[in-house]
Amino acid sequence: MNDQSMTASDLLEEWNGMKAQLEDVFRKREQKNAKLLMEKGIALFNQFLNIANDLDVSIGKVISYDELDVKPVNLKERLEFIISRPHLYHSYRQLSELMIELQKLYVKNELIKKSSSRKS
Numbered sequence: 554m555n556d557q558s559m560t561a562s563d564l565l566e567e568w569n570g571m572k573a574q575l576e577d578v579f580r581k582r583e584q585k586n587a588k589l590l591m592e593k594g595i596a597l598f599n600q601f602l603n604i605a606n607d608l609d610v611s612i613g614k615v616i617s618y619d620e621l622d623v624k625p626v627n628l629k630e631r632l633e634f635i636i637s638r639p640h641l642y643h644s645y646r647q648l649s650e651l652m653i654e655l656q657k658l659y660v661k662n663e664l665i666k667k668s669s670s671r672k673s
Contacts (some may be wrong), residue, residue, distance in 0.1 A: 561604045561659060568597050568652055575645050584640040591639035594648050595632075601652070605659040623662050625654035 559669070571594055578587045605623040617627045631651060635644045637638065 561601060564597055564601050564604070565652075565656060566602075568594065571597070572649065575631075578643045579645060587645070588640045589649065591635070591645060595635060595639070598632075598648060598651060600657070601655055601659070605655055605662065618653050623655070623658050625658065 556566055571590060575587065575590050575594065578590060602624065606621050611652065618624060618632070621628075628651070635648050635651075638644045
């Protein structure tokens, strides 16, 4: 696939490593470490959101979620919850589900693009 797909692949690989760390941190109830890892996870999610929507991949860029074409259901509300309570296990589960949903949407969108480019 294209270079951007490789970047998405790298992000997902990094997320999978981070997930294992987060599981361990939450199992040990280390809220301070959980918060730091969750903040990194949220940043990864935002980068992936940019990639999925073919936007500039700069970290810290403010995203208007309403304007995005590729996004999970109730994204704004779910992210607000996660950002306001990053130390909670439920926030981790929510972020994990958002990553899964976005990955599915990204793959679907890439397949649609590939299919439409073949027809042209």
